[in-house]
Amino acid sequence: MKILDSKGRLFGKVSILDLGAALVIFLVIVGIFLVPGKSGSSTIAQVINKPIEVDVIVRGLGVLDPESLIRQFEDTKKTNIVIRNQPAGEFGIKKVQTIPRTTLVPQQDGTVKALPDPSPQAKFYQDMIITLGGDAQVTETGAVVGQQKVKIGTLIELEGKEYNFNTSTIAVRVLK
Known part of the structure; x- marks a missing residue:
């Protein structure tokens, strides 16, 4: 066969x-x-939620009364954040540190000093570092807030009752 x-x-x-x-x-x-x-x-089962702190820097924010804005931060102690045009939830405002506006002034001996900016419009611009705190999903590649990764350089929009402005992330810390 x-x-x-x-x-x-x-x-x-x-x-x-x-x-x-x-x-x-x-x-x-x-x-x-x-x-x-x-x-x-499932990759979702491998994600761990942990508290994080994010430091953001605000440069040249035009505001009529900067002290009133800082008081509002201290009173509400929270803000809504938007990352890459996607609402990412609410974070607490842990600390607001103002940065004085200065201008470089050459000295007679050839050195340069940073002195307070004497221009009249300088009082309407505020620089500050804001420390935000909240929970994030911590993965191998970093912290994820509202489906968006948060890393140094990430633009974060802060939104409150009377304000809406962009900031830049300068530090991300995962707390234990």
Whole structure:
């Protein structure tokens, strides 16, 4: 008896094409259920929520009464944040540090000093560092807030009842 007949059947009973199809189906089932890999596991289960602190810098914010804005931060102690045009929730305002506006003034001996800016419009511009605190998902690649990664350089928009302005992230700390 021949192993392969003229119609492509093994021992006259089973078609080679049917056998090949059955083998492919069997290998797919083995690949799905028996071979380990990340494709079947959920990445959400591996994410840990931890408290973080984010320092943001505000440069040249035009405001009529800077002291009133700082008092508002201290009174409400919270702000809404927007990252990459996506609302990312509410963070607490832990600390506001004002930075005095200065201008470089050359001295007679050739050195340069940073002195308070004497221009009349300088009183309407405020520089500050704001420390924000809240919870984030901490992954291998960093902190994620509202489905957006937060790293140094990330632009964060702060939004409150009477303000809305952009800041730049200068530090991210994961607390324990």
